[in-house]
Every structure is written in structure tokens, then in C-alpha cells.
Amino acid sequence: MDAIDKVLCCLPEYERRILAEFFSSATDRKKVSEIRFRAGMPASVTYAGRNVSVFCGRELVLSAPALSSVVARLCEESVHTYGSTINEGYITLADGLRIGVCGKARSEGGRVLAVREITSASVRIPHVLFSVGDGLMPIIYEKRRVHSALIYSPPGVGKTTLVRALAARLGGEGVRRRVAVVDSRGEIYMREMFARSLCDFLDGYPKGAGIEIATRTLSPEVIVCDEIGEGEVEALLAAQNTGVPLIATAHGEDFSSLMMRTGLKKLCEAGVFRYFIGVSRAAGEERFSFDIKDMRRNCS
């Protein structure tokens, strides 16, 4: 059962029938990147980069209680287990299936204490794509050495997919490096991709603590971390001192906007990353385009 089937099984009968018809008639499942439900508003499917909201001539509108029920079913009726991450806006299920959620929150002192009603849920469909990292492998893994790299792009381009493929390649057949993956949101791990790799997953660890624990206790040959921010700068600088190469991702439109963020600029100046790799992808395309900046070459 793939992620789309799992979502369909959690829907009410009518909605399930219509979406199943849509997925079976005209779509290549590999091109589906997201299914989004909104309470009292039309559901949409992001297919080949386009948002589709009319399925076989009909719109799907879920009520707020129906949406809460769908989310509970997707969580395998364990909403309590995901309480803290729901407050942070996401739920990560098995095999990298991630649901972004928002709704009516109860907040205090800038912190969300509880979400009392979920009004939107976007299910991001993970895909097993080993080959997406092919273009970057010769740069990151060169002459049996792994080089540090920061991969950046705006949200939704596929940084997590890319970093997942790279981690699987570095820990898998041929390269066989011990890779520590700091998977704070549990969205990198997919059983199918890592079944035979030498990757260790720090699932649910805060990124800074995860990087520190990985360098101290796991003697990794590569550290992989998704979506680094200001909070991880110190841990990344400390990791750099151990000489372990780091592959990380960050949100950013281009290199100059990246350098406007103090923490990332500090990392750049400290030489933590050899490569800064901008990623883009045409709508609906599987293939990535890379804008690679070699900091060593730039320095010399």
C-alpha cells in the first residue's frame, strides 16, 4: 500500500470514491506531490506542479469534524502521540509521510499550547527516488572523500527528497560510509531506501543536540541534517572541528539571500561548507537543476 492509498483509506466513503477515480483515471502517481484538505473549502491535489481542485467534475469539501476524523485516522488514532508536533504544525508518520497541519490554536507567550480544531491538512507524498542525487554525487563524493555541502532552495522544491537520496547513496552500496542522519521531524527515513545502508537515524532529536550526540557517540563519517537554522550554528561549528563532513539543507531563494541570515553567514565564513548548492526544478519534473558554488575555489 503506497502513501496515496493510505490517504484514500482514511477518507469518508464519498470522497474516497471520487479521489480513487481521479487517481486511477488520469494520473501518474509519481507526479503527485501533495494532497491537501481544508475544512469547509475545496480539497486539492498538487499534480505535476499544478494544483487540481476539481476531480472528475466535482469539488471535494470536507467539514471540520470530517477533517479532524481524517487526520485522526491518518495518525492511526494516536493524535495524543503527535500532540507536540501538531502544535509545531506537522505530523510525521511511518516511511516519511508528512502532514502539515494548521487550525485554531490556543497560544501563550508566543508558544502554541494546543490546536483545538484542525482546519487544513496537507499530506506530502514521499517518493522513493534513488536517482535524484546522481547529479550531485560526483561533486559531494570525490576521490573517495566526502565534501561538506549546504543545499538550499525555496520550500517545496525537493530538498528533503534530495538529501534523502544522497544519504542513501553515501551509506549504501559502493560508498559505504557511516552516515548519521539527524532526522528531527522523522521525514528522511524511508524503509525502502535505507534497508541496506549504513545510516544511523537520530529520529526526533533537536537538530543541535542531534549533531552533538552524533559527533560525540556515533563516530560518523558523514552527518546529514535537514533544514538547519540559526539554532544549530554552534553545534555545526563544533562538528566542523571534529572534521566530519556535513550535508545540510536550508530554505533560501538564492545565495545572496542565504548570506543575509547571520547564522548561515557565520557558517560560510567559518568554512563549514565547501559547496553551496542552489536547487531548482521545473514544475512536474523529476530532474533537478543545480547552481553550485565551490567556496574553496572562490577563496583561492
Next chain:
Amino acid sequence: MRLAGAFVMFLFFTLLGGYGGEREKKRLAECEAFLALFEYIKNQVNFFLTPTKVMYRNFANDVLEECGFLPALRSHENDAVYHDIWRSALVSSAKSLHLTEKQRTLIADFGDCIGKTNGEIQSNSFDYYIAELRQEIEKEKIEGAKNVKLYRTLGLAAGACAAILII
């Protein structure tokens, strides 16, 4: 021949009375077993945030084991899609349970609260159902004891009447 027939009838009605009493005892045992399960689930949700799918793994109770309710709950641990398992387990073990309609509804409603909302709301709902089931148990203890005696006496009396009539 008549004496033998009278004895058989007497025995039949006495056993029937005894069976009625046994049902009462079983009902009480089942209510107490479900109460233990409710408390266990509340702890698992409150303190350990255990996923519902694996929650029942470490709960041991002979009564719920024998009636098939716990095995039915556990049998779905590896399902790719997991929902409405509590109700289906209750339906599948319905024939082995001796609960009243009210108790059955209460237990089914408790299951509807598991995992559908955040821990705090669940905990409040659990408290409500635990209190309700406690009340049911108290009622069952008082009425059950009365009923056991009543069934036994009725069985004996009906058996004696039947025997006298036959003789």
C-alpha cells in the same frame, strides 16, 4: 421412572438457577476487567503517549483474554491502515461477553475517545467513562449479589415444584 424424571427436572431447574447466577458473576468480572483496561489506557495516553496501535501489547487480563477482546485488539498491530479497531473488537467478542446493553454502550463510547484528540481532552473523557463504569460496578455488586440469590432460590423452587408435579 417417575422418581427419576422428578430428579432430572429438579436438577435441570437448579442448574438453570445456578447458571443465571454465574452470568451475574461473569458480568461483574468483565466490568472490573474493562475498568482495569480503561485505567491502563489512561496512563498510556497521559504519561507515555503510546501509539494506540501498540498500546495493548503489555496489558494482561485473563477475563478479556478469554473473551477474545484483547487478542482482537492486538491482532491489528501491523495493519497499514488502523481505525475503529475498538468497536470491531467489541463486536467480534460480543458473544463471549455478558454485559448489559448500557455497559456495552459505555465501553464502545470509551473506545471512540481513544486517540482521536489530544491527550488532555482524551484524559478528561476517560475520567468521565471511568467514573461511569465504577458506578456500574457498584450497582452490579449490589444487584448482582441479590440476583445470584434470587436465581438460585427460583431454580430450587421451580425444580421442587416440577418434581412434586411429576411425582
